[in-house]
Amino acid sequence: MKKSKSNKRLFDWLFLGSILMLLFFGILMVYEASSVSAAVDFGDKYYFLKEQLKWAFLGIVAMGITAFIDYRRYYSLAVPILLVTILLLLLVFIPGLGVKALGAHRWINFRLFILQPSELTKLAAINYLSAWLSFKEKGRFTAFLILTGTLVGLVLLEPDLGTAFVIIAVSLAVYFISGAPLKHFAALLPVSILGVIGLALSAPYRFRRLTTFLNPNSDPLGASYHIRQILIGLGSGGMFGVGLGKSRQKFAYLPEATTDSIFAIIAEELGFIGSIFIIGIFFLLIYRGFQIAQKAPDSFGRLLGSGIITWIAIQTLVNLGSMVAIVPLTGIPLPFISYGGSSLVVMLTACGIMLNIERAGRKK
Secondary structure (H helix, E strand, C coil): CCHHHCCCCCCCCHHHHHHHHHHHHHHHHHHHHHHHHHHHHCCCHHHHHHHHHHHHHHHHHHHHHHHHHCCCHHHHCCHHHHHHHHHHHHHCCCCCEEEECCCCEEECCCCCCCECCCHHHHHHHHHHHHHHHHCCCCCHHHHHHHHHHHHHHHHCCCCCCCHHHHHHHHHHHHHHHCCCCHHHHHHHHHHHHHHHHHHHHCCHHHHHHHHHCCCCCCCCCCHHHHHHHHHHHHHHHHHCCCCCCCCCCCCCCCCCCCCCHHHHHHHHHHHHHHHHHHHHHHHHHHHHHHHHHCCCCHHHHHHHHHHHHHHHHHHHHHHHHHCCCCCCCCCCCCCCCCHHHHHHHHHHHHEEEEEEEEHHHCCC
């Protein structure tokens, strides 16, 4: 019996094509958003472009490798990966090894490269929970809370509330996709929301972000400056944008123009039409990702795929939501587009796992 064309293809080209489109568009926009600041700070307007190209290359290699590794192997590696991740989260506080910047301990300097363990934690948590929850068992609710609480607590010590929120949201998603009782969801959802709000109020800088979100016109040259510049960038783009490379906000007006706020530069240069097109690619990627997860050949693959695509969806929604002041600014990068090595490489690695799950789903 002859194999169908769908079984002969090497990858799911719709899913992979969406990733590559976002990735290469992101590289272009990192250059557009950073050329001015890179020239001022480093004397090389291509500095951030070259760094992003390096990480994109490593990420594509990692995606290519994981696309050909049977995803079932990660089942037996779930515990070791999680333990190594916890160790890395602790190492950020070791003097001489951990890197402190802007009051946060989020990075480890391995000399050849700098790693942000909290990005790896997202994938490690998804993998472990998928392996653990792929079989039914009673009385795991308390253990789930302890595990998630430990990972979130270590990330909050850095501190990194945005990443902690993503870990909570993705962990809950995997837990309930596994078939957990709705009464657990009813108990955890309000507790999680109140916990995030409580953490937001516990630190002065987080409290300022929250008050700024509630009243963007307060303190326009201080706490509200960032969101106001984002909204100015969005508004300046109009329907068709000011043109590629013609952003005014990148001239040191917009904070975090290459990372968390890069979508404001996109909207300014490409306008509403260009922004909708990019959002459409994200929607296509996420929609296809959930289809892949649904067709996985086993429970572990279904949970792992669902967790990965939920992670991408949450980060996309939170980042875009913060750009239009629907949610407070959280410091969460826009997947595949924002500048950053650890985030990009880990997410592309996860996408390689998704491609392998899709191949396995076609062969079952």
